[in-house]
Amino acid sequence: MSSFIVDRITADGTSLECDVRPSADLExxxxxxxxxxxxxxSIEDVPEGILxxxxxxxxxxxxxxxxxxxxxxxxxAAFARALEDVKASLLSMYDFLEGGTLYARRTIDPEMSSQPGASAGEAAGGSTSDPKSALLFTGGVDSTCSYVRHRxxxxTLVSVRGWTITPDPSDDEKWNDLRARVSSFADERDLETAFIESNVLSALDHPMLLAHYKRHVDGAWYSSVGHGLGLLGLCAPMAYVRGVDDLLVAATHWDGIDxxxxxxxxxxxxxxxxxxxxxxDAYDLTRQERLDLIADYVGTSTPELELQTCNVRxxxxxxxxxxxxxxxxxxxxAGLEPTAHGYPFADGDYDEIRAALDSGEWVLGQDERHMWGDIRDRVRETEPSSENEAAFFEWLVEADLDELVADSRPPLSHRLFRAGARNAPTRVYNGVYPALKAAKIGADRVRSRR
Incomplete structure (x- = not known):
């Protein structure tokens, strides 16, 4: 029977550690x-059911x-019920998901007695008093918009290392940069911060997950399947310790994009x-409307606000x-000058954008197709301020965005490598894993940084 056993959960000071033992077919x-x-x-006083x-x-x-x-x-118990609900959503979204059951010896609910031996999905959740909110935050468009809405x-601004910034020492500088930027943002507004570091995508064999499931999803494993539940779940001990009753995650997409x-x-x-x-949060706003909201905030409160959305730095x-x-x-x-908010940009860059989109230089998915479509909708209502801008607006209004997405694909060598890894015996795969990782085929660098 295919299974994972979560075992030996320990909390030592600020560190949580546990083992995951798979059945042979899932190794x-x-x-x-x-x-x-x-x-x-410290998380030493956090109940094991939360850990x-x-x-x-x-x-x-x-x-x-x-x-x-x-x-x-x-x-x-509340999380056990949540897993059942999330599973139902994911199974309705993806045909390749098969389902499974979480079994716990004890489901713990302060308002209910324990239920030894029960299927964990049969329990219900509890509540707490003294409300306090927290927000997953990187300083990008989406999370900044959510901060403005809930300021x-x-x-508490929560930042996580373990996805777009890996636990590898080579990413130490990136993590330090993010911490410094988020801390500065928080200090200027007298907010608390919480920083979480995890090896979740190196404890899971993410290159193999990508090799198996990339063909089923538009993005990659974590972005397309795991990151909403995964990132929020990483926050549970932090939320328990800090008394957070409302944890916000900023929307990437918006209502009407399925x-x-x-x-x-x-x-x-x-x-x-x-x-x-x-x-x-903010699912009711398109990305351009989120920028409009940020522009209002800039105009009334923070004229020097800088955003951080780069996929490279x-x-x-x-x-x-x-x-x-x-x-x-x-x-x-949105009426803002990019150079004043963290983006070197000049009129001549419109030619670079068009060339890159036309040539398939950027690997785009349906995610980006909708983002550019949102921009195109606003372009139709906007008077260009220069000849270059006018030429780009004219081109974008007529561009076939579906064709631009179809023309951008990962290199064939990456697709073949994934297929080989997917079909290789585990022992053979383990031998080529270092090369797979070095090629960054398994890197899930999300295209929409919050």
């Missing part, structure tokens, strides 16, 4: 490294992709555990990647 999806998560406050949440939130989707069950000694609540994506209202709004509920924006160019154009359409 290729884990590396054998213990799951580790580091927080910036189990970070690993369950990341392992369960892998189990559901293989029709496998997951076993754990203890789990918070009266004074949310894309298969790992963070959506029908996923994130289900996630909960005793004392905390999670919410998918964390110490500023490169100004040359697709995300930087797209954000710079959006800022102009």
């Amino acid at each position: 290729r999806f884990v590396t054998g490294d213990p799951f580790r998560i580091d927080y910036d406050r 189990a949440i970070p690993v369950l939130a990341n392992v369960c989707p892998v189990a559901w992709a293989n029709g496998a069950d997951v076993y754990v000694d203890e789990v918070d 009266e609540e004074r949310p 894309l298969e994506w790992g963070s959506r209202p029908d996923i994130d709004d289900h996630v909960r555990w005793t004392g905390t509920r999670c919410h998918h 964390m110490d500023g924006n490169c100004g040359e990647c697709e995300k930087c160019y797209r954000t710079a154009v959006g800022l102009r359409l």
Whole structure:
């Protein structure tokens, strides 16, 4: 029977560690490294049922992709019910997911007696008092918009290392840059911060997950399937310690875009555990409308606000990647000068954008297709301010965005490598894993940094 066993959960000071033991048929999806998560406050007093949440939130989707069950000694009852709801959403979204059951020896709910031996999905959740909010935050368009919307609540700003910034020492500088930037943003507004570091995507064999499932999704494993539940779940011990009752995650997409994506209202709004509920925020605003809201905030409160959205750097924006160019154009359409908010940009760059989109230089998905479509809708209502801008606007209005997406694909060598890894015996795959990792085929660099 296919299964994962979550075992030996320990909390030592600020560090959480546990083992995940797969059945033989699932060994290729884990590396054998213990799951580790580091927080910036002690978690030694956090109940085991809450401590189990970070690993369950990341392992369960892998189990559901293989029709496998997951076993754990203890789990918070509210989170057990949340997993059932999230599983239903993901199974309705993806045909390749098969489902599975979480079994716990004990489901813990302060308002209910324990239920030894029960299927964990049969329990219900609890609540807490003394409300406090927190927001997953990087300083990008989406999370900054959510901060502006909820600034009266004074949310704790939460940043996570383990996805777009890996735990590898080569990413130390990026993590330090993000921490410094978020801390500065928080200090200027007298907000608290929380920083979380995890090896979740190296404890899970993410290159193998990508090799197996990339053909089923538009993005990659974590962006398309796991990151809403996974990132929120990593926050559970932090939220328990800090008394956070409302945990916000900023929307990437918006109402009317029905894309298969790992963070959506029908996923994130289900996630909960005793004392905390999670919410998918600003789904009612398009990306351009979020920039409009930020522009209003800049005009009334923070004229020197800088955004950070770059897919290449964390110490500023490169100004040359697709995300930087797209954000710079959006800022102009919102009435802001990109150079004043972190983006080197000049009129001549419109020619660079058109050339890159026309040539398929950028690997685009349906995600970006809708982002550029949103820009195009605003372009139709905007008077260009220069000849270059007018020429670009005219081209964009007539461009076939579906064709631009279809013409951009990962290199054939990457697709062949994934197919080979997918079909190789585990022993053979383990031999080529270092090369696979070095080629960054497994890197899930999300295209929409929050």
